[in-house]
Amino acid sequence: MHKKDLSLLVLILVVGAVVAFINPRFLLVGNLSNTANQVGMFGIFSIAEAFVIIVGGIELAVGSVIALLGVLFIDLIVNRDVDWILAFALIIAGGVLIGTVHGTLITKMKIQPFVVTLCGLLIYRGAARYYTEDATAGFGYGASFPMLEWLTAGRTNVLGFPLPHSVVALVIVAGIAWLVLHRSVYGRYFYAVGKNEEAARYSGINSDRVTISAYVICGGLTALSAVLIAMYTRSISPAVHGSFYELYAIAAAVLGGCSLRGGEGSIIGVVLGTILLQVLQNLVNLLGIPSSLNFAVMGTVILIGVLADQYLVQRRQRAPSVRGQVGAESKPATLERVSAE
């Protein structure tokens, strides 16, 4: 485990301990299970976002995609009698398509990721609202999909703890994402392109293809979380459903060590970041803090975290580092500049 991840874990435990001390209801099985369920759903699209941030991009349309695909999924299975397995496949395909379009616009048309995905944010939100004529999409009386509901929103008793299936999904997704990012050839390419696209190109990496695939992975995973969230809420008001979720995702990624300049970040960190955000949310509820302060608490904690990290980095740089240096070989940087003239 990375040092950064470890300090994040410690922070979560400290915050958790403080909350539990002030309000023991935090440790009730029901509360923990509900918080875990939130972590499961939010973790998947946060991992999605991390892929894009690691290649040096950004995806702002996450929340709108969750609204649009959620609306479409419910419409397909409830109103159009599409088999839910087929509908699920269609929704994932939709997410992949959106990712492909974003990635292609960014790499081939050279439009900035912020602009492309900001337009996406507006377009998909508008499309979702238009599709339902701004009405809430939901399950009518009698509509019942026991298998689907069990798979997505159900819980299984594990040693007395009702484990939400969204957490199972997150564990599977995180496991695969970890393998891809930290162990596979392709993961190496993601980090290389995010760190220095030019140098990656000089090493024979097709950087456009790598960037596009990051957006495709992001789209696919966002679609998966869209289904989970739709099945959990069971009714979707397209005007507000999923709004600000892209910011939760970015916050989790940044807490998890991702740099918005690209090339950094770990999956474990992103999952821990998601957990911290949800614990904070829970803290607001349990400590009787007005829920209107929800975002303010979250923003403050993230800011403090980033500041602390920056402080530690600077302190490490100021200390003379011997590690990795080779005595006789190291020369003052000025010499290099002169002879490079």
Place this chain on the structure above:
Amino acid sequence: MPEPFLELIDIGKTYPGVVALDHVSLSVAPGEVIALLGENGAGKSTLMRVLGGVVPPSRGTIRIDGIDRTSYTVTDAIAAGIAFVHQELNLFDNLDVAGNVYIGREPVYGGPLRLIDRKTLRAKVLPLIARLGADFEPDTPLAELSLAQRQLVEIIKALSLDARCVIMDEPTSSLTLSETARLMQVIAGLKADGVSVIFITHRLNEVMQCADRAIVLRDGRMVGALSRDELNPAAMIRLMIGRDLRSIYVPPAAPPGEAVLDVVDAVTSTYPKRSVSLQLRRGEILGLAGLVGSGRTELARAIFGVDPLLAGGLQLEGAPIRIATPRTAIDRGIYLVPEDRKGCGLLLDLSIAENISLPDLAAHSRLGLVDTASETDNANRQRERLNIRATDVRTTVGTLSGGNQQKVVLAKWLSMRPKVLIFDEPTRGIDVGAKQEIYDMLRRLADAGVAILMISSDMEEVIGVSDRIAVMHEGRISGFLARGEFSEHNVLQLAVGHTI
């Protein structure tokens, strides 16, 4: 000629381990045009930076209007009327001409908002434009101007500061012939107005055309001064060369073999009307010499697939090939060690092992997962072979010295099967010991059958390492030299576009 108003006396500049300037003196009289000559790295730019107050000299005196200056900064230089027209122009693309000329000194209306007085601004800039006979308006956006016009904007800026001496660092290196002629007129006009001009150039005919005298630097020393009637190309070149080159040449084990890569009429975007043809042979090191900006790097980038070839083609072992991306080049055994090691050659935050395996990661993987054991093994082998000085192959590349970083770039390609290796300035910014190791490696690679193209601006390196030299001048090959014809004189003649 009137009395000099500006004197540099016995100037020395040392950087840790390097003497950049050694007892250089220079005096400038009003209305005098002085050409500053010398090879790459002779100290010309350093001298001009001292004059412009950008770098303080380690020793010597700067005397302006008869007064010795003890502290001398950029602000002092500007106040004394010394203006620098920069090589990489320091202008703002997003402003108009007038805005650039008066940046930071905008005439303003009174009041707390400090609104810019656009009318006064325009009125101030117009006569300066007219004085140079430039073909743009004060409110022309800079983005619409050509490089030559932007240079005029820099000169206008200098004039607006009441410059008495304008310094130009290779002002014509990227201008067309007619633009150059135009600039020569501008210099003559400045001279007529009593403004002095010091310009660094490699183009001897420009010196002949407009300089009152020429100063020649070599290895940080002033080796000669030529007055107007002594100016001729032979005399200038004689002064620019004349170093004793250490003999570092190691002959190849066998005469060069068959052609490996033929470059046929290749055209790159920098010189769309010129083409380059050359042949790389098995076991031979072909040196590619030329002045900075002659199109050598662009040729290397095109061969490696970073930039497209506008016309012409490549033949690998007799068969025509098309290279669209670096990947295709790499798959065919054509590798590039780029000039910009930190920006293009390496990922500084990655480890030695990760950098080495990057282009060939498929060979170090199983079922799509990186086989770190195989990666580490290979990196360790390369570390031993190339004598990369690091405690561990998991060390971050950014912490290594320049020489060791370059060895990591090399290790990347040596792990695969090179047919053609292109080196762009292989030893730039590298200490002497590591340089020699890289030269030895070049020879060993050639002897092992690799065809090598070595781009270099270092005369000692070009003459001491190559088996054959091609010299480029403004986008074309101005000549080839066989081993027996190698001399600084011949290389320099071809590099400035003359014949031998």
